[in-house]
Every structure is written in structure tokens, then in C-alpha cells.
Amino acid sequence: MSRMEPSSAIVRRSLHDELVDRVGRLIVDGRLSPGQKVPEKELCARFGVSRTPLREALKVLAAEGLVTLSPNRGAAVSEVTEADLDEVFPVMGVLEALAGELAAARITEKELARIRNWHAAMLKHFAVRDLAGYFALNEKIHDAIFAAARNETLSAQYRQLAARVRRVRYVAKMSDRLWTKSVGEHEQMVAALEARDGRRLAAVLKRHLATKQRTVRVWLAKQSPSVPR
Amino acid sequence: MSRMEPSSAIVRRSLHDELVDRVGRLIVDGRLSPGQKVPEKELCARFGVSRTPLREALKVLAAEGLVTLSPNRGAAVSEVTEADLDEVFPVMGVLEALAGELAAARITEKELARIRNWHAAMLKHFAVRDLAGYFALNEKIHDAIFAAARNETLSAQYRQLAARVRRVRYVAKMSDRLWTKSVGEHEQMVAALEARDGRRLAAVLKRHLATKQRTVRVWLAKQSPSVPR
């Protein structure tokens, strides 16, 4: 008997697992905004499921910090304060540094080549100041570095923290100065990877993240006065 | 009206939240052993709750890596393989290092004094080779360092990883040589804290964790042949 196409096969994940993803995405890319109550009923209707699996998913999202549960008043999308960023970024920093060290030691030629290509494409987006395209490739490159680090635990921890700040991170319009700086850092990242210099890559990634934090900070400061509640 | 004893007060957390703790503890301190299926029914009876909140808790524990869910066959306590340790320890390492740097900068005299006391008490337990007493204080000291780092995100991430390995970590009988080494490292930790030398503390913590990993490795290697499945 012939095996079914893996792509067409319905990999029957449990509903709650699927929902963690779907609802998480709604939050991360801003379709549910911070502070807003999670509309349980509406989401049940939208996804065609009952409250049970949805609520299971919300518990998981709460453990990951994307939603906040208050007793007898349900779930709300977590807000991202400046204090949160001050907590999260340093942790992301050391995780990225570790990823860099491991990746430099373990990355294959093939993976490196792919990153080089993405980097080149990213430069083109930068040239015409196409932020969305830039970010998409930027994220791919970072993911590839974590993949090359071959440490699923490390990647998972990072992903979790990244999700908490991404909605801020990827909305933050960069000033041209910071953007240029960021591109330069990416240049150095690729160079360090090619030299397989883990220490240097770690340092670059840390500096890069600091740049990002500054970008976000600027954005958040501009934003928060206009967000009353 | 007089206030009730906090210990007797029923702080009405949601059931699932309470259960994440209780079941998590069962796993972490080995009352449910790795590989074993989580006895849903039995736990419901034991805690006097229905399956709904228990299953919510299991989803959260699965996200934290303490249990593993397989479609249509429920939850089982996750096993800890050597490969897991190779993933988890490096991450814990960088988190501890960061905690050390932050703690050195932020710790108060009072907190430092408390750590000094615990350290002294720990030495007494070491003198008579009282492993349980030693571990209890050891853990307190590490917790205190994270508390002094004033970064809840950092602490939470660390706690999560620590839970995954603790059942191995705190069962592992240390060889006398490694134990002595460990005590020496603790000595250096306190010294670095007193000097508020973050860099040095980070280095010591990293070395200390490496020692611990070696301890666990030895234990796991001895163990695994006798565990058939």
C-alpha cells in the first residue's frame, strides 16, 4: 500500500495544540491588542471548537506570558511594559550569544550559504527601505542561527521570549540611523559565522540585540502616552 | 477583626494553577517516575477534582517539558536523557551567569548576609556528609542569587529548566571528590558576591554548573542500563 503524501496528510494534532498556535499568532501579530479581554465565545465560533480546548490553550499561553489570567474574570492579552523589555532583552541576549557560539561551531556549509543568500536579499530590501521584506528575512536569518545551534531547548526558550516582545519589535519603525547600524551588524554576523568565530558572533549578536532594544524603546515611549488604558 | 493565619487561609487560586504546582512537584521529586503514564483518574481522586482542571494542568506541564502528550494516549512523565542534559545545562549555564552578573550589581547587604549564613550552615552539613541538608541550603542559595538579580523573567526561565533536571540532579549522589570541589566553588561564589565582582561570579557559576553536570552524568550513566524501557 502506498504511503500518503506527507503534505496532504492531516496531521491530527490535538485541538488545544493547534489553538495555542493560532491564538498565539493572533496575539503576536497584533490582531488581539494588549490589554484587551480575550473574547472566548467569539474565538470558539471562529475556530469552530468548544470552550474546553480553547481554555486549555489559554492556560498554556498564560504560562508563556502572552495572556494574563485573573480569577473569575478570565483571560486578557498581556501588556508589554518597558519594565518587561528590561527583563526580557537581557535574557534574550545571553540566549542569542549562546546560540551564536554553538552555531559557529556546528553550522554546515549549506546552511551558511543559505544565510548568505538571505543576507544579500535583505540588503536589497534595505536599499529600497522595504521594512516588511527586511524583517521577514531578518527573522529567517535569526531562526537559521538557532537551527544551526542544534539545541531545541535553547530555541524553544528563545522563541517564547521573542513571542512576548515581537508584537512590539516588528512594529517598531526604525530610524534610518538605527536601521543602517542594524544592517552593519548583520554584515558582521555573517562574517563571524564564515570565520566560525563563536566568541565574535556572540558579541555581535549581543550588540545587535541592544540596538533592537533601543529601537523598541523609542517606539514604546512614543506609543505609551497615547494608550490610556 | 483579626487577620487569619496566612498558612490556614485558602488563597483561592484556580484549580488548574494549583494542580500545575502539585502535579509538577510529584514529578520533580520523583513520586511519578519518568516514562510512567500519568494516572489521570487516580490523581483526580487524590486531589478531589474533575478531569477538566487536571487536564488543563497537564497541558501546561507539557509545555514546560515535564510531561509528554501523545495523541489519543494521554500524558506520560517525560524521560530525561543524556541528550536532554546536553541541551539543558548549557542554557542553564548562561542564565546562571547572567543572574550572577545582575546579582553582584544589585544584591543588598542584608541578602548577602543571609547567603553567608546559609553558606556557613551548608558547610556544617558537608562536614557530616548530610546530602539532603546540604542540597536544601544549596538550593536556597541559588534561589537567593536569582532573587537578587531582580529579573522575574530570568528566574522563571531558569526554574522551568531546573525542574526538568532536578529529579536527576538531586538524586545524584556526589562522589566525595566532586562534592568537595562543589563546596570550594560555593566558597568562591560568596567571595565574588562580597567583592561584587559580577564577571567573576558569572565564571564561578558556570564552572559550578559544569561540575554539577558531571555529577549528573555519572549518575545517569550508572542508572540507564538498569532502566529497560
Add this chain to the structure above:
DNA sequence: TGACTGAATTTTGAATTCATAATTTCCTAC
């Protein structure tokens, strides 16, 4: 008008129910 009270409604947390998948038991054929 406007603050307060209390009933009606909605929302939440958790138990129960129900359909389906997995496992066990028991029977049959060899």
C-alpha cells in the same frame, strides 16, 4: 439629574456527559 440597590444577564470555572480511539479480555481455529 444622579447615585444607589437589586434583579436579569452574561461570563467564568469546573463537573459531567458523550463519541471515538486504544487496550484488554476472551474465544476460536489451527
Add this chain to the structure above:
DNA sequence: GTAGGAAATTATGAATTCAAAATTCAGTCA
């Protein structure tokens, strides 16, 4: 006696139900 397979049992995933809490709304009185 054992392998195979059907029926019974149990476990699992998810929907539904139910009680209690929160919220909304309406009416009363100052």
C-alpha cells in the same frame, strides 16, 4: 498451547451542562 481476531472495557478528547461570580441594566429615591 498459541496466534488471531471480535467483543467488552477503559481511556481519551472534546462538547455540553451547571453553579457561582461578575457585569449590566432598570428602577427607586434623594
